[in-house]
Amino acid sequence: MGIDRIEGHPVFRRLAFERRCLGLALAAAMSAAYFGYILTVAFRPALLGTPVRDGSVITWGIVAGAGLLSFGFVLTALYVLVANTRLDALSRRLREDLR
Template identity: 85%
Template sequence: MEIERIEGHPVFRRLAFERGCLGLVLAAAMAGTYFSYILTIAFRPALLAVPVTDDSVITWGIIAGAALLSFGFVLTAVYVLVANTRLDALSRRLEEDLR
């Protein structure tokens, strides 16, 4: 059967493994960063309430929140970069091998 032929192919196995590892690493990085932020809000909110400078209305909490949002965009860019280079190359190789 065609599905078994694809699933048994070493390039497919490599592609599935690399995509899974990439997703797991990026998700763990985002989750760890997000939960650190949330736990700081829950248990040490005074840390995030400190103004950036003495006469500023912007606090470190706002900076940390913006950094967290930016980190999500960076992780998305990393995923797109790896997917468009390494994973697409493996997909093309798999397609060529299965013709």
């Protein structure tokens, strides 16, 4: 089975396109969230140092950092969900077509 046969297959091209789009979209979302946090640290540090409520030792910076970490887990779960449904189905279809 030649690599040209695989690369030229429409299902393979669709699979590669969907994986690339998904990866780029999730990377862009994580990058935007991360750089938003970093820009806030750089230009509005007092905002992140503000307590969540009067007398609290927890600041908005801690909440934003935990939210950023959680966002990464959510994006990972989203990738796994799409990969296990849509991308795996395309992979199975490609293997069947190439037999």
